[in-house]
Amino acid sequence: MGSILNHFTEIASWLFLIYGSIICSGYLFTAIYSLIEIRDYKRRNNFEDDIALLQSLNLPAISILAPAFNEGLNIVENVRSLLTINYPSFEIVIINDGSSDNSLELLIKEYDLEPKNILYHNFIETKEIKNIYKSTNKAFKNLTVVDKKNGGKADALNTGINICQHNVICCIDVDCILENDAMLKLIKPFLNNGNKVIASGGVIRVANSCVIEDGRLIEVKLPDTFVARVQVLEYFRAFLMGRMAWSRVDRLLLISGAFGMFDKQIVIEAGGYNTNTVGEDMELLVRMRRMMQERGVPYTVGFVPDPLCWTEVPQTWEVLQRQRNRWTRGTAETLWIHRKMMFNPKYKILGMLSTPFWFFFEWLAPLIEFTGILFFIVLLFMNQISLPVFLTFFFAVYTFAFLFSVTALFFEEYSFQQYKKPSYIFKLIGTALLEPIIYHPVVMWSAVMGNFDLLRGKNSWGVMSRAGLSNPVKEKKK
Amino acid sequence: MFYMYFFDFDSFWSELLWIMKFNILLSLFFTIFAIGFFIAIIWIRIYKNLRNEKKKEQHELLIEFLNSFLFDEDFEKEKEIRKFKEEHLRSSLEIKVTIKEILHFHENLKGESARELEALFSKLGLVEYILLDLKRGSWYTTARAINALSELCIVVPDHQIEIYLNDPRNEVRQQSQLYSLKLANENPLQFLNKTVRPLTTWQQIYIENALKNFYKGPPPDFSQWLDHELLSVVEFSIRMIARYNQFEHIQKLLPFIKHQSDIIRWEAINSLSSLEYTELLELIIPDFKKNSRLIKLEILEAVNKLGSHEELKRIGDQINTTDWELRIKYLNIEQGFLPDKKERIYSQFMLEKQFGI
Amino acid sequence: MKKILVIEDNPMVIKSLEFKLTKDGHDVIIANDGREAMKLLIENEYDLILTDLMLPFVTGNELISYIKKNTPNTPIIVLSTSTQENIIMDAFNMGVDDFITKPFSPNELSLRVKRLLSKS
Numbered sequence: 001m002g003s004i005l006n007h008f009t010e011i012a013s014w015l016f017l018i019y020g021s022i023i024c025s026g027y028l029f030t031a032i033y034s035l036i037e038i039r040d041y042k043r044r045n046n047f048e049d050d051i052a053l054l055q056s057l058n059l060p061a062i063s064i065l066a067p068a069f070n071e072g073l074n075i076v077e078n079v080r081s082l083l084t085i086n087y088p089s090f091e092i093v094i095i096n097d098g099s100s101d102n103s104l105e106l107l108i109k110e111y112d113l114e115p116k117n118i119l120y121h122n123f124i125e126t127k128e129i130k131n132i133y134k135s136t137n138k139a140f141k142n143l144t145v146v147d148k149k150n151g152g153k154a155d156a157l158n159t160g161i162n163i164c165q166h167n168v169i170c171c172i173d174v175d176c177i178l179e180n181d182a183m184l185k186l187i188k189p190f191l192n193n194g195n196k197v198i199a200s201g202g203v204i205r206v207a208n209s210c211v212i213e214d215g216r217l218i219e220v221k222l223p224d225t226f227v228a229r230v231q232v233l234e235y236f237r238a239f240l241m242g243r244m245a246w247s248r249v250d251r252l253l254l255i256s257g258a259f260g261m262f263d264k265q266i267v268i269e270a271g272g273y274n275t276n277t278v279g280e281d282m283e284l285l286v287r288m289r290r291m292m293q294e295r296g297v298p299y300t301v302g303f304v305p306d307p308l309c310w311t312e313v314p315q316t317w318e319v320l321q322r323q324r325n326r327w328t329r330g331t332a333e334t335l336w337i338h339r340k341m342m343f344n345p346k347y348k349i350l351g352m353l354s355t356p357f358w359f360f361f362e363w364l365a366p367l368i369e370f371t372g373i374l375f376f377i378v379l380l381f382m383n384q385i386s387l388p389v390f391l392t393f394f395f396a397v398y399t400f401a402f403l404f405s406v407t408a409l410f411f412e413e414y415s416f417q418q419y420k421k422p423s424y425i426f427k428l429i430g431t432a433l434l435e436p437i438i439y440h441p442v443v444m445w446s447a448v449m450g451n452f453d454l455l456r457g458k459n460s461w462g463v464m465s466r467a468g469l470s471n472p473v474k475e476k477k478k
Numbered sequence: 479m480f481y482m483y484f485f486d487f488d489s490f491w492s493e494l495l496w497i498m499k500f501n502i503l504l505s506l507f508f509t510i511f512a513i514g515f516f517i518a519i520i521w522i523r524i525y526k527n528l529r530n531e532k533k534k535e536q537h538e539l540l541i542e543f544l545n546s547f548l549f550d551e552d553f554e555k556e557k558e559i560r561k562f563k564e565e566h567l568r569s570s571l572e573i574k575v576t577i578k579e580i581l582h583f584h585e586n587l588k589g590e591s592a593r594e595l596e597a598l599f600s601k602l603g604l605v606e607y608i609l610l611d612l613k614r615g616s617w618y619t620t621a622r623a624i625n626a627l628s629e630l631c632i633v634v635p636d637h638q639i640e641i642y643l644n645d646p647r648n649e650v651r652q653q654s655q656l657y658s659l660k661l662a663n664e665n666p667l668q669f670l671n672k673t674v675r676p677l678t679t680w681q682q683i684y685i686e687n688a689l690k691n692f693y694k695g696p697p698p699d700f701s702q703w704l705d706h707e708l709l710s711v712v713e714f715s716i717r718m719i720a721r722y723n724q725f726e727h728i729q730k731l732l733p734f735i736k737h738q739s740d741i742i743r744w745e746a747i748n749s750l751s752s753l754e755y756t757e758l759l760e761l762i763i764p765d766f767k768k769n770s771r772l773i774k775l776e777i778l779e780a781v782n783k784l785g786s787h788e789e790l791k792r793i794g795d796q797i798n799t800t801d802w803e804l805r806i807k808y809l810n811i812e813q814g815f816l817p818d819k820k821e822r823i824y825s826q827f828m829l830e831k832q833f834g835i
Numbered sequence: 836m837k838k839i840l841v842i843e844d845n846p847m848v849i850k851s852l853e854f855k856l857t858k859d860g861h862d863v864i865i866a867n868d869g870r871e872a873m874k875l876l877i878e879n880e881y882d883l884i885l886t887d888l889m890l891p892f893v894t895g896n897e898l899i900s901y902i903k904k905n906t907p908n909t910p911i912i913v914l915s916t917s918t919q920e921n922i923i924m925d926a927f928n929m930g931v932d933d934f935i936t937k938p939f940s941p942n943e944l945s946l947r948v949k950r951l952l953s954k955s
Contacts (some may be wrong), residue, residue, distance in 0.1 A: 043618040043647055047625045049585055051937060052687035054889075054916040057721075058679060083897075084869065086889045088919055117824040119809050121802035121831070138929055139896035180891065192648070192680035214870060214892050336700045388494075392501035399508035406515045425519060541847065545854040549941065579847075584849055589940030690918075691938065 009384060016372050023361055024400060029134035031407055033245035033472055036416045040418065046085045053184055054088055061089040062183055062261070063164035065155030066174035068094055072101040074215070076110045081215025083143065087183040091142040093160045094174065098127075098150025107145050112137045118144075124158040124272035127151035132163065133217055137211045153257070153274035154280040156192050161264060161272055168177070171268070173258040173311060177207055177217050182308040187260045189195065189302020198288050199262045200302030201255030217310055227320055229431045230439045231313045236408040240305065247303030251354045253289075255301070257281030257440050259309040266292070279330015284360075286338050286355075311357045321446040328450025331363050366447035394422070398436055405432035529571065536575040539566060544583055547598060550593050559601050573607055580604075587785050588691070596630050605632055612638065617635060617647045624650070628657035631692075643672050652681050660692040667698050670711055677710040686718070701727040704734075713745050720749035728755050735761060743769075744776050751780040759785050766796045771804065778807050787815040837952050838862045838879075842872040842886040842898065848937070852885065855941045856948065869893025873901070880906055883952055885900070890916040896929065902945065903930045910951040914939060 081094050113133035135144040148159050157171055183211050191199040208223040223229045246252040270288045272281045292299040314320040344351040379385050546553045584595045612623035642654035660665045703715040719727050734746035750758045762777050781790050797804045813820045839861045843849050856863045866872035888895035890948035911931040916937050933947055
């Protein structure tokens, strides 16, 4: 009996170890790939003459779609800053998704809106549209506001897709802060490619504690709260290391819902955003890729690493847990919907590498980790743990996690260096030291709970209460 | 004492389980790497800060210098140039910032001021520096050097740039194309004859811009590339015929409205309609149904530009009732033709949508 | 001395305009973005306004529409990178007096400014 148990623990330990090593080497590879890609990107883009672009008649017009749900606090400023985007030809479609606050009234008053009869068709089925507004002021002629019944973010975006005029759409969160040349940068992959480009995505940065005035980023600051600060590191790792590498092999699976550009026709043909999942951004891109692959048309998804979009991330543990819980469900749902692709050689790298990677390393990792911890506790009770071995092992894992964060920090320093104050470096290093012990367990637990909730059939969005971006000017006004 | 300690360590180490040794070695390895990266971060930070400080200084100096040079009549040009060259063009950073700033000024100015900047550039001896960059060999310094040369219209012996026209790197190709365009006195698009790789939209935008803003000679006859073997070159030529109002080539464009590639067909219809070739409608309306949706939309657009409600109605029956995108486009154009019936068209459409009439 | 308000966000262009127009004997006031411009427009009147279209915080079009509503006689020159017909036409439809595209010739700009100032 005892020897069977010993065998079992030994085999299990080895399995955990092998899994861990595979993950680590996966990270190592993505890091190397990313470094090459960042260097290449910088070299490709070190002489840019925007004047030629701004004057061109060949730049496709863009429809910027921004769903708004109870955003009354900042909506007027946010729309104004969208209107000042540097791009020759674009329209802005704000979709008021049945807000219960006064967002709509504020917009009507500020921008002289009045209802307009506009012909449209529901290429994608959506909730009922109550009214479509246009401005009577010529200065705002590229602004459209749609008032509809509440149906969630995916439904709001689909409504925008049905109504908007242009062939390239850019889906953003209305409260995200865009850099001036965000559209010019994001459109580039569409123009500079031999293949059909179906989408391009950008990097999301953390806006908490940054100085924002009237919807514009004035000064980059490191978040004050630990929770938000860890996410700065997390975003470095995810975007500068992870997605950068995937984009080098053009097999990116996720374009953030907060900031992505798409070919409208392809989106409509794929069926638009899926209103039945909480991971609608990932699900759409996977579905679009799948469709293109099944049609056998060569295509590309672009990725732009410049910091173009800043957004507020959860500041409190509670909101963070809800968000991660939702992400887990989104990933699981997407993988489940497209389970046919996994390990299917018909889908090439997408089937053989991208989806399995997401399955094993994004979805499964927290579950395995959790099981590992349970296993460890059981062994502890059975007196099977040698403390010195455990401590050395723990230390090895911990130093690896730290190394990984420091590498990401290095990438940021090397490439964009947004956190300019010297003290920020030390704060970030300190955050990286604490993260594996304080932050990581919470995130893992949320992921485990996400899977649990999914099994129970919960699919509502966790409510994200926003602290409101820090806005010194507005505070003065008060 | 020291010996004792060492001895202890050895026996301690040898008594460890192999897995513990492995873990300890790994931890050490990771820690050393992490510290290495940390030092690199600090080093980059200090390096970049110093560099930025110097850049800023040089930048402010240049704004003052360049503005006085361009707009101040009392500025003693020769003397000041000599002085600037001796005092502020010593390190390679100073040179780089100066080149960049002059390029930036040049990008925003034209006319006499632009010419003066070009003269200044060579008087400061910056051309030699660019030529060194050109010869350095890596693709990005080459591209950067060609970019500067073409921006400032600096002539170097032809063969030096021509070899890059079909370079495997997109960026190098693009810069050398722009170079041979901007410096040409006539036939600026000669390089198209030698081009064997497709032009991206991006490249086309820059070529068109350079043609309009830099090239001073007579506009080329774009019809000479209509039979080029690359479709992207054909597409570009068709568009340019329209942009440059080369009405004399309308007949040559006609075959392209039946071309097998949708992109070419679209471009041909679009160009002919912006050349206001009214006979176009007779050629495209009867065949409306045979086209893909992309072309159908463009035909409607052409009717909008050149035609009347009568012609629009001829298309009406050819649109499938379930093809909503086309129908909406059709009705929008109809609303434009019949402004007083705008509301009626709208309410009829809404009724139809609701009840499927 | 005529008061000219220059609304522009490119520091290099601002410096050049300031230099050139001051040399021409004008009183040049600078606004680096749309919000600053709006503040200056509310506080003061100007003999001529030179503005870009793509500006931070408040678009050039909104500024133009504000100027035309409050001081309709102030001449406006747009200095913009746009060469697209529809953008230029929109600007003229809103009532601007002249449209200069970037890259621009400072000498030409200075002449156009003089001409508009002598007219009013």
